[in-house]
Each structure stands twice: as C-alpha cells, then as structure tokens.
Amino acid sequence: MGQLVLSGRIRGEATTQCEFTISVNGSAVSATAVVLDQSVFTVPDASAQIEIQAASFEPATYGTVGARLEIDAFGSVQPTFLPDGWEPPTVLPSPLGLTTVMVVHFSPLRDATETARRNLAQSGPDYPGSPPAPPPGDMTFRSPPVPMPPDVYSPLPQVTDTAFIGSPPIADGRIAVEQRTVTPFGEVLVLRLPGVGAPQLVAVFWPAEVPRQPGAPPAPFLVFFRPAAAQNVPNGFFKDPRDRHDPMTNDTYPWGWDYQFFGLLRPLRYMGDPLLEFPSAKGLVHQIQASGRKVVLVLPLPRADDRTCDEITSFGEAVFLQEYLEEIQAFMFRRAGNFSFGPIGRLAMGSFSSGHALLSCFLTNPANQNHPLLLDTLQEIYLFDPHADQVSVTRTPLTHVAAWATRGAAATKIARLYTQNDPVQLAPVLSLFGMVSGQAPAHAETPDGRKSLTALPMAAWKSLAERLQGSVPYTNSAQVHEVIPALMLTDALRRSGF
Template sequence: MAQLVLTGQIHGQTTTQCNFTIAVNGGDQVGPDSVVLDQSIFNIPDTDASIDIQAAALDQTKYGTPTAHLDIDSSGTVQATFPPDGNWPPPAVTSSDSGQTIQLTVHFSPLRDVTEQARVSLAQTGSDYPGSPPAPPPGDMSFRTPGVALPPGAYSPPPGVTDSTFIASPSISGGAIQVETRSVTPGGEAVVLRLPGVDAPQLVAVYWPSGVSRDPGGPPAPFLVYFHPGMAQNSPAFYNEPRDRHDPTTGSTYPFGWDYQFFGLLNYLQYIGDPFLTNPFAKGLPLQIDGAARNVVLVLPLMRVAGNPCDEISSFADATVLQEYLPEIQALMFRRSGNFQFGPIGRLGMASFSSGHAALTCFLGNTANQAHPLYLDTLQEVYLFDPHADLVSETLAPLTQVTAWAGRGTSGTKTARLYTQNDPAQLSPLLTQLGVTAPGPAPFDAATPDDRNSLTSLPLAAWNTLATQQGSAVPYANTGQVHQVLPALMLTDALRRSRF
C-alpha cells in the first residue's frame, strides 16, 4: 500500500485547523487512518487509483473546503489535478521498500477570485438595468458608459491607450502645467478578489504589473492601497433621485450591483477616452502605474454605502486586518505563478481621492493603528489627490493626519504628497511641518530638498489655459472638472517621484 500524507497551511504556517477526507475510486469520503501532529495519513492503493480529496477548514466562512484530485496509474505514476485557485503545490512523491509516499499541502486562503462574476455584473441586461436617469429620455444610459463596451470582453489585462494625454516630467514648468502624448499598454494581471466574512470591503481589485516579480526567492512586493470616493454620495439620499444598485443576475446590491462595479472598480482600472481631452472621470490607475515605470501592486478596495465614512471601508481602517490581507493577496498572486512562499509585503503606499480622504483618515486617525508596525514602518508613502475641490477645511483634515503619521516610526524615509487646487497659503502651517514652503504664485510644485514631501498646486485657471491650448472638449471651467482630472493624471507624477 502507498501512503497519502496531507497537511494544511494558514498564513504560511502549518495548521491543524482543518479536517481531511478522501474518496477512493468513487467511494465514500473517509477520514485519515492516522493523524501524527499536523499530518493526516491515509493508506491508499499503489496503482490504478482515483482519489478525490477534500480539505475542510474549521472556519468555513473564511477558508471553505479546497478540493484536489489524484490519479495513480498502473505504473504508479501520480497525476494531480487542482482547481484554478492555485492553493495546492505539486505533490512530492518518494519511494521506499515499503511503497510510495505522496505528500500534499493545501494553502488555505481567505480570498476568492471573483473576476468573472465582476465582469458579467457589468452586463447591460435586465428590465431594471441599471435604473432610469432622472432626466429624459427614459432608459438612456449613454451618460453612464461613454465609449466603453459592457461587459468588457476580459478584465485582464486592462486595455491600453494610443496617443493619450499623460502628465509630463516635471509636471510644472515656466508657470504652466506640462502634459505629453504617450501610448501605454499594461502588461500586468488584473483580478477581483472577494474577502468572505468581511463587512467592507467585500471586494478588492488588484493590478499586478508584470515588472513585480512573482518568482520564488523574489523580493516582497510593494503595494499601493487606493481609496476611491465614498459610495454614499452616489446613493438616492444624497442625490434625491432614483439610483438603482440592483444586479439583475444575483438580485444583490453590494458588492456586485452594476453601479458599484462600474463606478467603484472599472472606472478606476481603465481610461475611457483621453483622461484630459474627453473624459477625466475614468482614472486609468494601471495605465498611470505603467506610465510612471514604477513597479507597485495596486489594491483598490470597493467601498459600500454607509452613514459613516469609516463604515464604508470598515475592515481596511484596521491595521491588523491590512497586516493579514495584504500578505494574503501577495501569496495568492505568487501561487498563481507557481511560487508558494509566504511572507510580509514590501514598501506600502496609500492614496486617496476626493471623499476617499475620509477612508484614509479613518486609517491614519485610528489610535489603535498608530502603535502598529504597519502604520509606523511599513506604510512609507501617502498621496492626497484633491481631498476637496472647494473647502480648505476639508483638505486640512487628512493633511493633519498625514503630518502626524510622517513624524512617527521610520520618519526619515517617509514620503507625503498633496495635489490640490485649493489656496496653498491656508495650508502653510501643516506644510511647514512637512518641510514644504509654498512659493506662489500657482501653479507650482514645492518640495523638500530631497523631494520626499511635496505640494503641487494646480488651480482652475491653469487647467483652463491648458485646455484652450490643447483643444480639450472639457473646458475646465469649474472646480468639479479640475477635481476629476487631478487623480486621472497626477498619480503618474507621484509614482514617478516615489521610492518604489
């Protein structure tokens, strides 16, 4: 007889928090013949065996029951078949006088790949899709999906752009904003992952650039967590108009409702038209990452409508949760490339746009986080993209938290960047603490001598002048239009100047 030895790992450590069963040649599922420490040992036929394996985690909500299948032919050759989740490395097979020993390990993951479900949730189907706009003609959805086919044919890789506007380097020269025309084709992998048992975010989109190694022995991956604006401002209570968040396929609203999927995820993962000339509402974050030639993994949590901003992002406002889930994202993406190592992530950055600053403030302002190593040392870069288009007081709130974070832990290597159309003079006291002095007049880029901290002042008039020069269909005649174009272009500048 041969032996099948099964073990489980959680967070890279061998665990007993699971129960293994197998079915041989179509029989009933049975438990192990013996258990030695963390190993479940089964006696199995040497040849001509078909074996179905179930690994039931004790925490079913979080880890589920991964499965695997083994075929042992008449010569004793072992052929393994695994689901596409990547949780099983190839079996290790050894032979001795007493017969074969087949060792197999399962890596329990709290993440589920739901990329395809996210893709089909963007289908324009169903009698109630996706709700009627408040103005006639009824059912005209063109205002929601300009120039993009839905659902997308594939989620990954994100579509490239040809002759599209990108921010130049430097972004300000001769008292004017500088742009350039470039073609960029993302070469990485984009996935949507579900976090079972978590209130919010239940989904995160991940973009893993091809330049970030997934090979065994490679370095820890750098990460950028990006907080998009809160979803509550798109709810009926805010607009006093019908906004349907119903997904006709599943009957759910969050997280697979059409509005959540389009406005919360897809709109940030691609450009839909030129981000300056035609449509600054789509942010093209993977394109900006690749355009900056910086290798950093994007994590985009999907917020949910809630009365309190911290409830929109509840779990990701907790450093302990991030300390768990960011390495799990890294491990999952490693396993998809055949690398089964588990360990800490590399350099961490956070970015926020508009009311997304409230989610960032929930993290930075959480007193429990402020003694956590992830806050003190792992988090090394923070970018604020126009926290509020019109109110300096709203910009002061996240800047206050960023200034406090910058002075704690490994403060000598931290980077903070603010991109705003607000009057920088009113931000001077906090900017001084970051070592930045606003020179005026705007537009300008002011930075510390080592360029670790910076303020880029990008007022309405400068964008309006650039739009006239470039022949933009968007005139940048109001602060709302400028509010949208800042994150659509300036992440490239932040990353180009980063330590990633």
C-alpha cells in the same frame, strides 16, 4: 498499497484546524493514521482516480478546497485538478510502496474576477434603464463610453496617443503633458474577502515587473481609496433605483452595476483621453505602467454607509489590513508556484476626493497608533484634491498626514499633495512640512524632496485644454477635481521610493 499524506497550512504555518476526506474510484476512504498535523490515507499503487476535500474548521473564512489525482497503471501520480492553493505532489519511495505528499494552503481570498466582469452587463438591478425605469432626470452621464461588459477583465487595453503628465509636471509656469502609448503588462484580478463587512471586494493589479517566482522579495503595495460612496446615494448611485424610500439602501453591494463600474472598473482603466475626453476614468493601472515603478495596486470597494469609516471597516484597522495585504501577496505568489508566506514590502496609500476621509479612518484610528504598519511599513501618502472648493476640508487630511510623517520611520517618509486650492490659504498646514508655496500653478517641496505640494488651478487646466483643443472645457472646479487623480498618480510614483 501506497500512501497519501495530506497536511494544511494557514498563513504559512502548519495547522491542525482542518480535516481531509478522500474517495478512491468513487468510494470513501478512511484515514489509517494521523501523525501530528498530517492525515495519512492508504491508496492503490496503480489505476485510481482520487478525489480530495480539504475542509477548514473555519468554513466562513477558509472554506473547502478540492483536488483530483490520477494514479496510472505504472503507479505514476498526476494531478488532474489542482487549484492554486495546492503545492504540487511529491512522490517518495517507502517500504509500503509509493508515498504521495501534498500540502494545501488555505486562503481567505477567492478569485471573483469573472463574476465581477459578468456583473458589468448593462442589465443589473441598479443600471439605468433596467425595469422599472430609474428615477426621472438625465442619467446619460452614467452610461460608460466603452462596451459593457468587457470581453475580458484582464489584461486592460492599450491606450494610444493619450495624455500623460509630463516630468516635471509644471514647466515654464504651465502644466506639462505628453502624448504616449501605454500597454499595461500584468494581471488584474478582483478578489473577494471573507465576512459581511466592507470591503468585500478588492481589485488588484500585479505588474509583470514585480517578481512572484520562488525566492521573490516582499512585494511593494499601493492602497488607493476612491471617494466614499455614501455622498453619491442621494443622486441615485450605489443602490437599487427601484427603492424610492430609503436613500441608504445597500442591497446591491458588492455586485450591483454601480459598485462594479464606478467602484472598481472605472478607477482602474482609461476610457478615453483622461485630459481631453473622459477624466472620470482614473486609469490607475495605466498610470502605474507609465510611471515605470514596480508597485502592486490594491483598490478596495467601499460600501455606502452614513458612518464614513464603516465604508471600509477592515481597511481602517492596521491588524486586518496587514493580514489582507500579506494574504494578497501569498495568493498571487502561489499563482506563480511560489508557496512562501511573509510580510509585504514598502507600502503607499493614495486617496482622491472624499477618499481622504477613508484614508483618515486608518491614520487616526487609536488602535493603529503603535502598529508597525502605520509607523514603519507605510512610507508614502498621496492626496489628490481632497476637496475641490473648501480649503478647510483639505487642511484636515493634511494635518493627519503631517502627524503620521513625524512618527516611526519618519526620516524616509514621503507625502504628496495635488490640489486646485489656493496654496496661500494652505500655508499654516504646509508649514508643518517645512514648505512655502508661491502663486499657482506651482510646485514646492522640502529640500530633501520627500514632501511636496503641486498647485493646479482651474485657469491652468483651461488654458491647457484650449491649447490642445480638448472637449472638456475645465470651466468648473468639478472638472478639475476629476482630472487631477486621472493624471497625477503618474507623477507621484515617478518621484516615489519604489
């Protein structure tokens, strides 16, 4: 008779907080011995089907992970079902016969990509046109310009002859763009986080250029905060439109069509030329690819809440955010056969519009002020038009970023602001970074290039669109508000430390 030796790991460490059960050819088998954190089972030497169930003592977080093995007539062990959390079996000879050693890594994350894709079908409870009819009014702006659901979630499609920001972004006193064809190389996943708070889902883009194989270094990350969701609820978004009473109904989170489309898919990809046709789609993945920088994107899905920081509760807390980023790294490493667990690499954060308030939840949280993630790991922050019209609102996140920039590993920190606000009115806050900006459009930066302001007023965008004969006229601040993050992340990353 042979032996099957099973053990579990949580966050890279051996754990006794789990139990294993197996069945051989359909019959349950009891463990014959428990040695430290290992469960030891007696199994046949040949011709057996083995089912394994590894159950954590924290089922809400880690759940149960299964696996299947087959022992052939010659005693060879072959996995027939081995999810990413299981290391490949190691078979060792022993006086009692062959010993098969297996290790399972419990993860709080679940791959929800296919569920997310299916929920983009234009039939969900919060999709305009679902019975009964949505609230009256013109809702055509909610209709996507591409077929839904997509045939696949990943890889994202190539874009051809598409506008990308130039380098430098301002040349001869005007915004510079270039037409490019960009193909995202890498894996896009939607992962489910444990618990009932927010975010419950994150989208992840892992570029092919970021190593994952055994021996890979810690991965660099960019956490990007899309706008807070609650501000859109009164207009009929992020809730079941059949509800006519409670403007904060959230019974469609996180799987409702609005959350899946506006919260995840549309920020990830382009759905037309971002300058000339459809600036509402941000193309974060395409911009990362175009920048040539190697950084992993994490896009949390906020949940509409009248308390802003409760839209991304766990991502506002350094302890939890560090844990989740390390778990994402480990999850993606395991998909490449790398079972190491450790700290992440360089971290950046970006935010668009009211997403600056979500970022500020992290920067100003008292519990985070002495945490290494905020002080040292977080090395770059990008603000994309925190507010289209109110300079006073833009000053608030700038003040928070200025405070962060002076603490911890301050000498190497990078901060970028892209705004349509008049830079003259921002002068009191810019002085905190040691910057003075002239008349827009303009680019100003500190002597070391680590702090910068790029002023992008409406007139400059209008002139650019007219010259290129685009269908977006840029005659109001809302249109400019949308295009800034749809183009300028490429510039921020080109000048990053990644």
